[in-house]
Amino acid sequence: MKLTPSTTSIIKRLLIGRNNRPLLSILSKIEPADLASLFKILNDREKHLFIDALLSIGRLKEVLLTIPDGQLKELIKSIETNQLKKLLQDTSADEAAHFIGLLPPESPKYKELLNTLPENKKRKVLQCFSYPEGSAGRIMQTHVFTLPAHLSAQEGLEELRKKAQKESIYYIYCTNNQGQLIGVISLRQLATAPPDTTLESIAKKEVISVSPTDPADEVASLVAHYDFIALPVVDENKKLLGIVTVDDVVDIIQEQVTANIYAQAGLQEDDRVYTPPLKSIKNRLPWMFLNLLLAALASSVLSLFEDTMQELILLAVTKNIVAGISGNTAIQSLTVVTRGLATEDFNFITKTKAILKEMIVGISLGFFVGLGGAALIYLWKGNTLVSVVIFISMLLNSIVASGFGSMVPLVLKKLNFDPATGSGVLVTTATDIFSFFSFLGIATLGLKWIH
Amino acid sequence: MKLTPSTTSIIKRLLIGRNNRPLLSILSKIEPADLASLFKILNDREKHLFIDALLSIGRLKEVLLTIPDGQLKELIKSIETNQLKKLLQDTSADEAAHFIGLLPPESPKYKELLNTLPENKKRKVLQCFSYPEGSAGRIMQTHVFTLPAHLSAQEGLEELRKKAQKESIYYIYCTNNQGQLIGVISLRQLATAPPDTTLESIAKKEVISVSPTDPADEVASLVAHYDFIALPVVDENKKLLGIVTVDDVVDIIQEQVTANIYAQAGLQEDDRVYTPPLKSIKNRLPWMFLNLLLAALASSVLSLFEDTMQELILLAVTKNIVAGISGNTAIQSLTVVTRGLATEDFNFITKTKAILKEMIVGISLGFFVGLGGAALIYLWKGNTLVSVVIFISMLLNSIVASGFGSMVPLVLKKLNFDPATGSGVLVTTATDIFSFFSFLGIATLGLKWIH
Incomplete structure (x- = not known):
C-alpha cells in the first residue's frame, strides 16, 4: 500500500480515535521506509500511540532500521523507556547495540536499557561498543549465514x-x-x-x-x-x-x-534542519569567528593602500570584482580536484597533469573575463588606468587561484588531512589577500607613473 | 590477488615484453575493479596491449562495466574499432547499448558498431536508445530471471x-x-x-x-x-x-x-580532472561572465556611496568584513536546507520550523560575531562610529542572510527547480548588495548626524 495524503490522514484519525483493528490492518500493509516518514507529521501524543501500534504488530524494529542514524538519534530520545524495552526484546545483539548506541552513554536510559538485556546479549552489545565509533565493527550484522x-x-x-x-x-x-x-x-x-x-x-x-x-x-x-x-x-x-x-x-x-x-560551508555533519538551534549556534560560532579574523586580516592588507584608494575611490569600489572572480576560479579548481580525489577520478590522470590542466583553464578564464571586466569598467566610468589594472591583476590572480586551488587539496591529502575540510576558507582567504595586493599594488604603481 | 605497486610494475613489464602466458595468468586473478584502475598508469601503446590481453581472457567486458559512465566515455573513445567489435560479441543487448551509447551518435564508430550487431540484438539496442538519456530504461538490465x-x-x-x-x-x-x-x-x-x-x-x-x-x-x-x-x-x-x-x-x-x-561552484557535471582543458573552459566561461556581471552590479551599489567612503576611507577597508560574514551565514543556512531536501530530513520537521530555526541561529551568530567585529575594529582603529555601524549592520544582515538563505532553496524546490543549482550565486549576490547598502547606508546617516 502506498502512503498517500489520504492514507496518512486516515492513519492520524485512527490513531487519535484508538481504532485499533483497522489501524493495525493498514499499518501492516505499508513499507517500513514509508511508515518511518510518518513520524514527520505526528505530534508527540500521536507519536506515542503510533509507536505502541507498531510495537503491537511487531514492526517498530524494521521501521526504525530504515531511518539513518543522524535522524534516529533525535527520534530515539523521544521514545519512552518502556517502549524501548519492548523494542529490544525482539532485536538481535547488533540491532540492540545499534539502538542503545544512539543514546548518550551518560543518560539513565542508556544504562537502564543495557541492564534489561539478558546476560548473553548484553555481553555481545558491550563487545560491539568496544569497537571505535564509526568503524566497521559498529555497523556490521553479526548474524551471518x-x-x-x-x-x-x-x-x-x-x-x-x-x-x-x-x-x-x-x-x-x-x-x-x-x-x-x-x-x-x-x-x-x-x-x-x-x-x-x-x-x-x-x-x-x-x-x-x-x-x-x-x-x-x-x-x-x-x-x-x-x-x-x-x-x-x-x-x-x-x-x-x-x-x-x-x-x-x-x-x-x-x-x-x-x-x-x-565541510565546504564550515558546518558539522550533525548540524541538520532538525538540530536544536542552540546546538547549531555552538557548532557554527567558532567557524564564524575564524571567518571574522580572516576577513579582518584581508582588511588589514587593504589598509596598506588607504592613500591609493583615497586618491582614486573607484579602486575601492571595484576591488571586490577582482577578488570575487579569482575566489571563484580557485573554488572551481578546488572542487574539481577534491571531487576527483573522492571519486577516484585520479585513477585516470596523474596529479601533475591535473594541476597543469586547471592552470591552463584558469589562465584562459582570467584572460577572457579580465578583458570583459576591463571593457565593462571603461564603458561605465571611462577610466583607462583602472581598466588596465583590472585586466592585468585578473590575469595574475587566475594563475595564483587555479594553481593554489588545485594544489591545496592534493597537499592536504598527502598530509593525511581530509581535502574537503577547510580547503575552501584557506584558498579564498589567500586569493582575497593576493587579489587586494595585486590590484591595489599595480594601481599604486600606475598612479605614481602618471604623476 | 591484490593490486600492489609491485604487481602493477610486473604487469607493465609483461605487457611491453609481450609475455602472454604469465601476463594472462596474473590478469585472470585480479578483481575487475582493480584491473580498471590500471588504465590510469598505462600509456597509449600499453593500453592497446592491455585491452588485447583482457579480450583474450574474455574479461574486458566485466572490467569496463565497473567504470562509471563519465570516465568510460573518455576511455571508450580511445579503444580501437576492431577491439570494440570483439567486445560486443560477448555482450548482452543492454550491455551493447551501454557501450555504444557512450559514443557520440554522429561518430562513424557509433554507426559501424551498431551495424555489426546481429539484427535481433540491434533491434533491442535501438529499443534501449528510444528511452530518454538518464532514464531507468537506459540503465536497466533486460536479462532478468x-x-x-x-x-x-x-x-x-x-x-x-x-x-x-x-x-x-x-x-x-x-x-x-x-x-x-x-x-x-x-x-x-x-x-x-x-x-x-x-x-x-x-x-x-x-x-x-x-x-x-x-x-x-x-x-x-x-x-x-x-x-x-x-x-x-x-x-x-x-x-x-x-x-x-x-x-x-x-x-x-x-x-x-x-x-x-x-552546482554550488558553478561547474557542469562532466567537468572532471580528466576533461580536456578546452571543454572545461567552454563549460566555465559563461558562469564566470555571469559572476562578472553580478560583481559589477554589487560595485554599482558601492558607487552610490563614493562620497561616504571618500570621507571615511576606513569604511571602504572594512566593508568586506560585513559582506563576507553575511555571505557565509547565508551559505550555511542554504547548505543545511538544501541537504535537508536532498536527504529527506524534511520528513522530520516542517518547513516553517526549519526557516525559523535558521533565523534564530543566524541572528544569534550575527549578534556575537557583530560584537566581536565591533571590538576588533575599535581596538585596531579606535573609530567608534565604524564599530557601531559594523555591529548594527551585521545584526541586520544576519536576519536577511539566514532568512533568505533558508527560503531560497525551498522556493526553488516549490517552483520545480533544482535547489542545489544557482542558489549559491543568487543568495551571495543578494547578501553582498544588502550588506553594502546597510553598512554604508547606516554609516552615511551616522556621518550626517555627527556633522
Missing part, C-alpha cells in the same frame, strides 16, 4: 532450507572448524551446483574482507568500488565476525557526502 | 538449477502468461519454502516498480529509500522489461552528489 566447507551442495541447500533465516542472505560464507572464513559462494552458485560437489570446491577462495576497526567510510568505498552487495568482517585470525551490507553502505555514502558538502 | 507463477517451489528451484544464469540473481520475479509482473520472491524464500507450495502463494504481491521513462536519479532515491537491492522496470501494462540493480544505484548516487557539489 555460514556453511561448513566440507558439506556438499545438496547438504548446503538442505541446511539453508532448515534454518529459515530472519535476515536476508547476501552471500553464503564458508568456514572451517575454527570459524575461519575460507571462501564465499553466491546463492545462485549453491542452487545451480551439481548436488554432490563439496562447497569448498565451488567457493571463491580469495575473499576481500575488512577488519572490525576499519573506518566505516573506507568499507563503504570498497563496497562501491567492487560493486559488492556485502563485505565480510574478520578478525586478525581470519575468524568471521559479521558482514557489512550494501543498504548500510548507501546510507554511509549519503552521510559521507553530506559531510563533504558541509 | 523470471519464473511462471503457477510453478511449485520445487519446480522453481529446478528451473533455477537448469538455467545457470550469467547475471547475478537479486530477486526472483514471478510473471503470468502475458509476461506481466505479478509478484516477487527472494532466493531465500524459494529455497526455504515447502517444496509443493505454488510460487504464487509465497510471492509478495505488492511490488514497487518504476517505468522505463522514469529518471534514473529518482529510481536511485527509491532504491536507497526502501533499502532494495534491485527494482523492477515495467511498462504501462505491467509487463516486466528489466531491473535496475543496487550497484548501478551506488554509481548514480555518487554522480548525483557530484552534480550537487559542482
Whole structure:
C-alpha cells in the first residue's frame, strides 16, 4: 500500500480515535521506509500511540532500521523507556547495540536499557561498543549465514532450507572448524551446483574482507568500488565476525557526502534542519569567528593602500570584482580536484597533469573575463588606468587561484588531512589577500607613473 | 590477488615484453575493479596491449562495466574499432547499448558498431536508445530471471538449477502468461519454502516498480529509500522489461552528489580532472561572465556611496568584513536546507520550523560575531562610529542572510527547480548588495548626524 495524503490522514484519525483493528490492518500493509516518514507529521501524543501500534504488530524494529542514524538519534530520545524495552526484546545483539548506541552513554536510559538485556546479549552489545565509533565493527550484522566447507551442495541447500533465516542472505560464507572464513559462494552458485560437489570446491577462495576497526567510510568505498552487495568482517585470525551490507553502505555514502558538502560551508555533519538551534549556534560560532579574523586580516592588507584608494575611490569600489572572480576560479579548481580525489577520478590522470590542466583553464578564464571586466569598467566610468589594472591583476590572480586551488587539496591529502575540510576558507582567504595586493599594488604603481 | 605497486610494475613489464602466458595468468586473478584502475598508469601503446590481453581472457567486458559512465566515455573513445567489435560479441543487448551509447551518435564508430550487431540484438539496442538519456530504461538490465507463477517451489528451484544464469540473481520475479509482473520472491524464500507450495502463494504481491521513462536519479532515491537491492522496470501494462540493480544505484548516487557539489561552484557535471582543458573552459566561461556581471552590479551599489567612503576611507577597508560574514551565514543556512531536501530530513520537521530555526541561529551568530567585529575594529582603529555601524549592520544582515538563505532553496524546490543549482550565486549576490547598502547606508546617516 502506498502512503498517500489520504492514507496518512486516515492513519492520524485512527490513531487519535484508538481504532485499533483497522489501524493495525493498514499499518501492516505499508513499507517500513514509508511508515518511518510518518513520524514527520505526528505530534508527540500521536507519536506515542503510533509507536505502541507498531510495537503491537511487531514492526517498530524494521521501521526504525530504515531511518539513518543522524535522524534516529533525535527520534530515539523521544521514545519512552518502556517502549524501548519492548523494542529490544525482539532485536538481535547488533540491532540492540545499534539502538542503545544512539543514546548518550551518560543518560539513565542508556544504562537502564543495557541492564534489561539478558546476560548473553548484553555481553555481545558491550563487545560491539568496544569497537571505535564509526568503524566497521559498529555497523556490521553479526548474524551471518555460514556453511561448513566440507558439506556438499545438496547438504548446503538442505541446511539453508532448515534454518529459515530472519535476515536476508547476501552471500553464503564458508568456514572451517575454527570459524575461519575460507571462501564465499553466491546463492545462485549453491542452487545451480551439481548436488554432490563439496562447497569448498565451488567457493571463491580469495575473499576481500575488512577488519572490525576499519573506518566505516573506507568499507563503504570498497563496497562501491567492487560493486559488492556485502563485505565480510574478520578478525586478525581470519575468524568471521559479521558482514557489512550494501543498504548500510548507501546510507554511509549519503552521510559521507553530506559531510563533504558541509565541510565546504564550515558546518558539522550533525548540524541538520532538525538540530536544536542552540546546538547549531555552538557548532557554527567558532567557524564564524575564524571567518571574522580572516576577513579582518584581508582588511588589514587593504589598509596598506588607504592613500591609493583615497586618491582614486573607484579602486575601492571595484576591488571586490577582482577578488570575487579569482575566489571563484580557485573554488572551481578546488572542487574539481577534491571531487576527483573522492571519486577516484585520479585513477585516470596523474596529479601533475591535473594541476597543469586547471592552470591552463584558469589562465584562459582570467584572460577572457579580465578583458570583459576591463571593457565593462571603461564603458561605465571611462577610466583607462583602472581598466588596465583590472585586466592585468585578473590575469595574475587566475594563475595564483587555479594553481593554489588545485594544489591545496592534493597537499592536504598527502598530509593525511581530509581535502574537503577547510580547503575552501584557506584558498579564498589567500586569493582575497593576493587579489587586494595585486590590484591595489599595480594601481599604486600606475598612479605614481602618471604623476 | 591484490593490486600492489609491485604487481602493477610486473604487469607493465609483461605487457611491453609481450609475455602472454604469465601476463594472462596474473590478469585472470585480479578483481575487475582493480584491473580498471590500471588504465590510469598505462600509456597509449600499453593500453592497446592491455585491452588485447583482457579480450583474450574474455574479461574486458566485466572490467569496463565497473567504470562509471563519465570516465568510460573518455576511455571508450580511445579503444580501437576492431577491439570494440570483439567486445560486443560477448555482450548482452543492454550491455551493447551501454557501450555504444557512450559514443557520440554522429561518430562513424557509433554507426559501424551498431551495424555489426546481429539484427535481433540491434533491434533491442535501438529499443534501449528510444528511452530518454538518464532514464531507468537506459540503465536497466533486460536479462532478468523470471519464473511462471503457477510453478511449485520445487519446480522453481529446478528451473533455477537448469538455467545457470550469467547475471547475478537479486530477486526472483514471478510473471503470468502475458509476461506481466505479478509478484516477487527472494532466493531465500524459494529455497526455504515447502517444496509443493505454488510460487504464487509465497510471492509478495505488492511490488514497487518504476517505468522505463522514469529518471534514473529518482529510481536511485527509491532504491536507497526502501533499502532494495534491485527494482523492477515495467511498462504501462505491467509487463516486466528489466531491473535496475543496487550497484548501478551506488554509481548514480555518487554522480548525483557530484552534480550537487559542482552546482554550488558553478561547474557542469562532466567537468572532471580528466576533461580536456578546452571543454572545461567552454563549460566555465559563461558562469564566470555571469559572476562578472553580478560583481559589477554589487560595485554599482558601492558607487552610490563614493562620497561616504571618500570621507571615511576606513569604511571602504572594512566593508568586506560585513559582506563576507553575511555571505557565509547565508551559505550555511542554504547548505543545511538544501541537504535537508536532498536527504529527506524534511520528513522530520516542517518547513516553517526549519526557516525559523535558521533565523534564530543566524541572528544569534550575527549578534556575537557583530560584537566581536565591533571590538576588533575599535581596538585596531579606535573609530567608534565604524564599530557601531559594523555591529548594527551585521545584526541586520544576519536576519536577511539566514532568512533568505533558508527560503531560497525551498522556493526553488516549490517552483520545480533544482535547489542545489544557482542558489549559491543568487543568495551571495543578494547578501553582498544588502550588506553594502546597510553598512554604508547606516554609516552615511551616522556621518550626517555627527556633522
